[in-house]
Amino acid sequence: MRAPEAAASPKVELRGISLRYFGLEGETEALRDVSLSVAPGEFVAIIGQSGCGKSTLLSLISGIIKPTSGAVLLEGKPVAGPSRKVGYMLQQDYLFEWRTILDNTVLGAEIQRADVGKARERGAQLLTRYGLGEFLHHRPRQLSGGMRQRVALARTLTTEPDVVLLDEPFSALDSQTRLALADEVTDILRREGKTAILVTHDIGEAISMAERVIVLSRRPGRVKSEHRIDFATPDGVRPTPFAARTTPEFNHYFNALWRELEVHVEG
């Protein structure tokens, strides 16, 4: 099932990752022996039920937490801490209300002590491209949820990461904005050739956006299965996430993944 290019020279690789949390009430095993690899430019989705440790996987890849055992490799080198090559988009925008939109997008450059002037230029460029050109000097509270999440994307991409981690980035949005933004974000990431890892519990989102879907089991999270997502289109170009939802393959993948997730609705 493994994608052939992922085996070649992976951009991101997890080798036998295990993670336990310690508390006074006891220890929790969040992840057990997770191995996976992601090829350069690939868009991978990780799905699983809430609490299966999928968000934790992203925190491990970003280097803000360390695994109890196993290794995280970025371009073949072990991850020791946050890297400039990795951008992380969280579940909500978490824009700083005391900064303007443009000042929010240069936060990463400031922290990384990069050229802030250049970052402002790039941030303004990205914001303009995302249709926020007239809001550069507005405050976050003046923007709608969808606009704010686009600012968060600009903030992530202003530091020019190669790998973008997306932790349920649309979960706080209403369903229409969600579909529209999924299209935009996928398009932006594909066009810029980013390697993307999306974590979600939304099966449809995973299938429509990613080339490969990895299913995690219930806690402790293990890799349960991997699915390549292919759409047969006449021109051979992958459909947009929105268009993908209307294809026959979408339903096929959806049913397969639905069964794997062992969803049990009570009552």
Added chain:
Amino acid sequence: MSKVEQVAASPQYQDWLRRERRGRLAVRAAQLGILAVLLVLWEVLPRAQIINPFLTSYPSALWPTFVDLLKATPQQPSILAHTWATVLATVIGFTMAMLLGLIIAAALWWWSGLYRVLDPYLVVANAMPKTAFVPIFYLWLGATLSIYGMSLAISLFITILMIYSGFQGSDPNKVKLAQTFGASKGQILTKVVLPGSVPTLIAALKVNAGLSLVGVVVGEFQSANLGLGYLIQYGSQIFKMNIVMTAVTILAIVSSLMYLAISALESAVMRRR
């Protein structure tokens, strides 16, 4: 978007606006009314001998007393000098409390073990009746320093506790966001925790300014020969309630002005968010 379209106001909306305005005026009128009633009672009850004028003085006696006290005599500096001494000590007191409070709260945030160790001491220090230390500070610090010491003792601990709990209340997701960019602890402090705590800092300043004034006045009771606290003490010792009440009234005005200044600062800062 949050921009409201500018359209011609409907008659219903104009009605609503009028009612709103009338409501606001009514509140203002009631506030001034209460002040007027209190002043009238204070004037009339002693004059009618219902309460002893020797104990309360009258509002109408305050202005002549104030004018009288404006003149400096060889024994007594002008009341303006007294007021200035108290205001200056208060400003110095709450500035020091804010600075020290900020530094100590930041240290407690930085080393969480330090906070866990010191927590009970801070809570007890805050709960102690600090005025009990007035005579002790007088002996330890002397006349001038004991006033600052009192002011600081009263306001510092609550300032530390307030600012620290503001720091603790920083959004952990914003901290995580900064960490994803590789932020150091110092950067998390300066870019997330401090700017996010500005509302708490202003709230602390509000509490702190009032408490500093209390500390200064109480300190002056014991040890000063200048300041409104001293003037109150002096007036009561020579049974001149006019002097006492004039000094108290000036204190009320000083604290109102301080409150207004901090409110102005608050709305200036909040407008920027």
